[in-house]
Amino acid sequence: MKAKYFRNRVAAIFWNGDNNLQFKNLRYLPRWMVIAIDLFIAICSFYISFLIIDNLNSTFYKVLSLFQQGLFIVLVYLSSFFVFSTYSGLIRHSTFVDVFKIAIACTSTLLVVIAVNYSYYYLFDQKVFLMPFLFVNTTITFVALLSFRLLVKRMYSLVSQSKLESYNVLIVGVNDDSIALAEALSTSKNQNFNLAGFISFRKDHQRIKILGKPIIKYGSKFYDRIAPMKITGIIIAGSQLSITQKNELVDKALSNNLKIFNVPEITQWTDKEDVTSKIKEIQIEDLLERDSIHLDDSQISSYLKNRNVLITGGAGSIGSEIVRQVSTYKPDCILILDQAESPLYDLELELKEDFPEVHYEVILADVRCRERLQQVFEAHNISVVFHAAAYKHVPMIEKNPKEAVAVNILGTVNLADLSAQYNVDRFVMVSTDKAVNPTNVMGASKRAAEIYVQALQQKDNVTTKFITTRFGNVLGSNGSVIPYFKRQIENGGPVTVTHPDIIRFFMTIPEACQLVLQAGTMGNGGEIFVFDMGKPVRIMDLAERMIKLSGFKPYEDIDIKIIGLRPGEKLYEELLSDSSTTLPTHHKKIMIAKDKALDHQTVLIHVEEISNAAISENDVYIVSKIKQLVPEFISKNSVFELLDKKVNL
Numbered sequence: 001m002k003a004k005y006f007r008n009r010v011a012a013i014f015w016n017g018d019n020n021l022q023f024k025n026l027r028y029l030p031r032w033m034v035i036a037i038d039l040f041i042a043i044c045s046f047y048i049s050f051l052i053i054d055n056l057n058s059t060f061y062k063v064l065s066l067f068q069q070g071l072f073i074v075l076v077y078l079s080s081f082f083v084f085s086t087y088s089g090l091i092r093h094s095t096f097v098d099v100f101k102i103a104i105a106c107t108s109t110l111l112v113v114i115a116v117n118y119s120y121y122y123l124f125d126q127k128v129f130l131m132p133f134l135f136v137n138t139t140i141t142f143v144a145l146l147s148f149r150l151l152v153k154r155m156y157s158l159v160s161q162s163k164l165e166s167y168n169v170l171i172v173g174v175n176d177d178s179i180a181l182a183e184a185l186s187t188s189k190n191q192n193f194n195l196a197g198f199i200s201f202r203k204d205h206q207r208i209k210i211l212g213k214p215i216i217k218y219g220s221k222f223y224d225r226i227a228p229m230k231i232t233g234i235i236i237a238g239s240q241l242s243i244t245q246k247n248e249l250v251d252k253a254l255s256n257n258l259k260i261f262n263v264p265e266i267t268q269w270t271d272k273e274d275v276t277s278k279i280k281e282i283q284i285e286d287l288l289e290r291d292s293i294h295l296d297d298s299q300i301s302s303y304l305k306n307r308n309v310l311i312t313g314g315a316g317s318i319g320s321e322i323v324r325q326v327s328t329y330k331p332d333c334i335l336i337l338d339q340a341e342s343p344l345y346d347l348e349l350e351l352k353e354d355f356p357e358v359h360y361e362v363i364l365a366d367v368r369c370r371e372r373l374q375q376v377f378e379a380h381n382i383s384v385v386f387h388a389a390a391y392k393h394v395p396m397i398e399k400n401p402k403e404a405v406a407v408n409i410l411g412t413v414n415l416a417d418l419s420a421q422y423n424v425d426r427f428v429m430v431s432t433d434k435a436v437n438p439t440n441v442m443g444a445s446k447r448a449a450e451i452y453v454q455a456l457q458q459k460d461n462v463t464t465k466f467i468t469t470r471f472g473n474v475l476g477s478n479g480s481v482i483p484y485f486k487r488q489i490e491n492g493g494p495v496t497v498t499h500p501d502i503i504r505f506f507m508t509i510p511e512a513c514q515l516v517l518q519a520g521t522m523g524n525g526g527e528i529f530v531f532d533m534g535k536p537v538r539i540m541d542l543a544e545r546m547i548k549l550s551g552f553k554p555y556e557d558i559d560i561k562i563i564g565l566r567p568g569e570k571l572y573e574e575l576l577s578d579s580s581t582t583l584p585t586h587h588k589k590i591m592i593a594k595d596k597a598l599d600h601q602t603v604l605i606h607v608e609e610i611s612n613a614a615i616s617e618n619d620v621y622i623v624s625k626i627k628q629l630v631p632e633f634i635s636k637n638s639v640f641e642l643l644d645k646k647v648n649l
Contacts, residue, residue: 034087035078041144042077046070049137053130063120063128073129073137076112080105086145099146106142110134166192167233167259170226172199172249174208174215177238181263182211193279196229218249223256233259235279254548297329297514303384303521304329310382311336312367312415313389315343318430318474321513322386323347327355334358335380338389339366367411370418377422385419386516387412388430390446397442398567398638401622405614408445409452409626413607416453419464426465428520429453431528433472433505439636440568441623447630448610450528454595455603457526467523469516470593471531472505485543489550493558495543498565503536503572519590528593529585536572567638603629 050066064072081087084105086098117129171178178198185195197214199222208215216225234253236246250260263279309326313319314336320343323336338344341364348362361380365372367389376382390408391397397404412429419427431450434443453466473480481504488495512531519529544554552558565571583592606629613625623640627633635641 031087035081037148038081038145039078041148042074042141045141045144046073046137049133049140052136053133058130060130061127063126069129073113076109080109102142102145106138110138166194168194168196168231169233169235170197170199170231172234172236173240174198174200175240179210181237186211196231231258233261235261235263237263299521300517301329304331306332307383308333308380309384311386314338315340315347316388317509318513319388320347321509322388322516325513325517327358333361335361335363337363337365367414368406370414373414373418377418383425385415385424385427387415392442394440394442394568395566398440401441401619402614404441404445405610405622409448410611412449413452416456420456420462424464426467426520428516429468430516431468431470433470438630438633439570444626444630444633448626451598451629452603452607454526454597455600458597459600465523465525467520468528469519470528471507471512474507474509474512485546489547489558494561495558496561496563497539497543498563498569499571500540500562501571502539504539505536515590518587522585526597528595530591530593532589565637568636570636
């Protein structure tokens with residue numbers, strides 16, 4: 001306890017204290033400072049060596065004065081420091097190579113001084129330096145230089161450890177990933193994870209030790225057995241557990257106040273990084289009961305290679321990920337179109353760094369402006385359009401139906417018409433499960449867009465393949481529930497849920513975009529592809545688990561409040577309408593919804609009426625026109641429910 005108190009006091013004084021050193025702002029000792037300290041050590045070593053030899057009643061030669069001898073030896077040391085670059089490495093990460101450099105520098109200095117000493121002797125028959133003194137001085141200098149580096153390493157370690165929370169951990173599994181992680185932890189520079197043992201699901205492992213650490217059988221008495229070991233965390237390495245096993249393990253560990261950490265498979269590690277940087281606290285995204293989607297991208301690659309690809313909404317969460325994924329397939333040019341200036345600029349900087357070999361055209365434009373879009377199509381021979389630009393926040397669009405018409409409907413009409421006019425090969429629209437039996441303006445506007453591109457496909461002389469992709473909520477997208485809950489938890493709560501029984505489908509952004517690319521290559525035109533989203537997630541359960549994963553107790557440390565359904569919100573989302581049937585594809589995660597396409601002229605009349613209505617400021621009138629095109633649009637928890645009552649009368 002005393003040692004720990006002393007360590008923390010040192011850290012407080014030198015790391016956080018109001019002092020002039022401010023070590024926390026000094027990432028490493030500058031080279032000039034290392035050289036200056038080494039030079040000072042060489043001077044002190046000379047003086048100490050002199051005192052030792054002088055006390056032995058030895059007589060120094062008088063050719064040079066003591067000051068001149070010291071100056072000469074120190075200058076030789078300084079030259080050796082530069083020649084062998086003893087100052088070049090980070091002192092806090094000194095290795096055997098750095099020790100070897102110091103030894104070579106000291107030895108070289110000794111040999112140079114001996115050579116000068118005997119050269120002078122052969123020329124003038126007298127020596128300049130006392131030989132015992134030279135050997136003593138070399139030894140003391142080497143030990144002092146080495147001690148300085150060890151001291152810096154130790155101080156840095158003390159300060160770093162005082163700032164990091166230390167965990168006594170068990171690693172799940174006894175396989176290559178687990179053992180590699182254990183070996184990495186034992187040699188890691190950051191000692192915030194102390195390996196206490198392994199967890200096995202097999203009985204035959206219990207009598208074995210790995211790296212001197214026990215293997216503990218996971219079972220009903222597991223937590224009683226590890227209680228004396230003072231375990232504070234569990235690390236899950238790789239993907240050895242199924243989602244069900246992982247959830248069971250996490251739930252029980254959280255109920256026993258243990259932290260849960262994740263580390264990727266060994267194939268994702270690199271030699272350049274400390275493995276502890278890969279160990280992260282487990283996130284709610286890791287626990288959703290759904291299998292990851294893996295695609296054979298050879299078809300995507302052959303299709304996108306050497307083509308010009310236009311991606312609208314390219315700075316958004318979905319659009320930007322489509323940009324990143326398309327970048328890996330060596331297109332001739334990627335046109336990134338968005339009206340959000342700052343996110344578009346940030347994405348451009350990111351892409352220049354991550355994909356310097358790919359040619360990008362960053363276009364600041366709005367899908368509502370048909371003339372601007374036409375300039376883009378005229379200037380580039382576009383082969384593929386991924387249309388991800390849309391307004392998507394349900395409560396916001398419910399209050400502003402005019403904007404939903406302008407962007408989600410007419411913006412799609414503009415792009416689809418131009419794609420057909422300029423003979424674009426494929427037009428892939430990103431839609432949403434909220435378009436199925438919509439209960440809000442946002443979902444209805446996306447359904448209207450689906451209807452239009454399907455109808456346009458039926459028009460004579462249209463060669464473009466119009467393809468719609470439909471999926472649910474994506475994890476981590478702008479405005480999604482998980483980042484929103486995280487902010488509420490960080491602020492101390494409460495976490496707000498609209499209804500205790502509300503459920504949603506979830507998918508990661510990369511997986512959703514992979515499926516968009518895959519579906520885009522599969523379609524023959526006119527299809528609506530729906531994705532297997534796995535099991536739906538109860539949002540109340542999601543909130544409770546996120547609170548637990550953050551180290552708090554639901555309803556005690558962080559409260560959960562029911563605030564009521566938002567305008568246009570429904571308890572569950574669907575991927576298929578009542579009138580739809582599905583057909584399988586060669587990918588088990590992708591299905592085709594068979595919605596009957598309407599005549600293009602009929603749809604065009606509806607779109608024109610919606611467009612004319614949007615010129616007015618009458619939201620009810622605008623929504624009434626959308627309902628005529630999308631008859632299954634039944635408003636819920638909204639001022640527009642009045643329109644449905646009138647129809648029923």
